[in-house]
């Protein structure tokens with residue numbers, strides 16, 4: 112009897128928990144999309160409980176949760192209000208001065224020194240851009256992989272095609288159609304992650320000594336890859352909310368005669384912006400006019416917080432000038448190393464380079480991903496992933512506003528799971544990163560995202576893991592170090 116009663120009340124408690132979190136998530140989403148603005152008054156607890164048909168306790172707990180997270184404030188005798196400024200966030204990062212950084216690339220050493228350790232076991236995972244394992248469909252993928260191993264027999268062991276397994280190539284082409292890209296399977300090459308896709312694209316387009324353009328700041332993997340190919344990197348000043356302006360791009364093209372623009376237009380790492388569609392169209396046209404190829408990294412494209420997925424640059428490409436690179440590393444399974452490149456008129460060259468680079472990508476992982484994508488659960492998984500990242504990014508942004516010193520700025524990513532934090536101008540985030548490492552907290556200092564020293568007071572914060580328990584304390588410690 113006692114057991115039955117406690118099971119029922121346990122169930123009720125769990126249901127309550129789900130309900131108030133659901134209510135809180137819905138309110139957060141209204142605040143983030145600015146449907147509810149700073150200073151807006153929320154309905155009274157009683158009115159909201161009637162409106163939503165939930166108990167008073169559920170509404171109260173949801174409001175309390177949002178108060179704790181800094182989204183709401185209580186005004187005595189008046190009610191609950193959305194916090195100011197911008198719902199409890201710190202201001203956005205400043206637009207960097209349009210200065211061109213040094214062209215010498217030494218990112219690799221710097222990145223290696225820090226990044227070799229930030230993924231260590233027991234380290235607070237604010238460094239590497241990755242998500243908590245529970246965000247990936249681990250069980251389902253493992254079941255599929257086991258079946259693939261059993262059923263594929265020798266096909267999984269012998270050499271496969273350099274371009275990739277046809278089951279996956281067909282799936283990729285179908286998915287591309289859903290974002291407005293008419294790609295044929297024979298234009299695609301499966302790669303070992305997005306990293307190999309970018310490397311093949313750059314090898315197809317450049318020779319050692321050539322110049323490529325990148326955004327500033329940009330993902331440290333870009334100059335690392337460029338450095339390994341003997342390329343020179345020139346940074347284009349980049350607006351934290353809209354990306355590289357046409358004016359800056361054109362000026363860099365005239366000055367440096369680059370071979371390619373390597374860009375991450377959707378939810379850019381580290382700033383999180385998505386280049387507006389009109390600007391994407393103009394960027395593509397401008398680069399084609401000057402004969403500069405585009406290597407587009409669209410790895411975060413599916414992780415949008417808004418209503419719909421932004422188009423890749425490739426969707427505006429009428430001249431076959433854009434090489435599109437991506438992977439499942441941010442959405443499915445980084446360890447599977449499944450990426451791809453849509454090379455358009457460079458397809459033949461890239462196929463040959465793939466053969467020389469790694470012969471082909473592991474067949475078993477390709478088959479497992481192809482089967483997963485054909486199973487129908489992928490869209491549901493992506494929807495949940497987007498919701499989780501949107502809530503997590505918001506939690507981290509509010510915690511930063513609460514914990515970090517006055518004057519700290521924080522980016523407003525439109526997708527993905529990264530925040531860019533700008534401390535006061537005198538701050539040294541290389542020193543901060545080293546001190547944080549000693550306390551088993553990983554962050555990536557701004558210095559790693561540029562060949563110049565424009566971002567020495569900034570750092571990137573990964574929000575891929577829910578902010579609770581140990582991680583909450585880790586962020587508090589980091590804020591203490593920053594102070």
Ligand SMILES: Cc1ncc(COP(=O)(O)O)c(C=O)c1O
Nearest residue numbers: 240304305306330380410438440
């Ligand atoms: C913008 C960007 N491109 C590429 C990569 C690497 O992708 P992959 O693991 O598929 O090689 C990352 C990983 O952080 C990234 O942020």
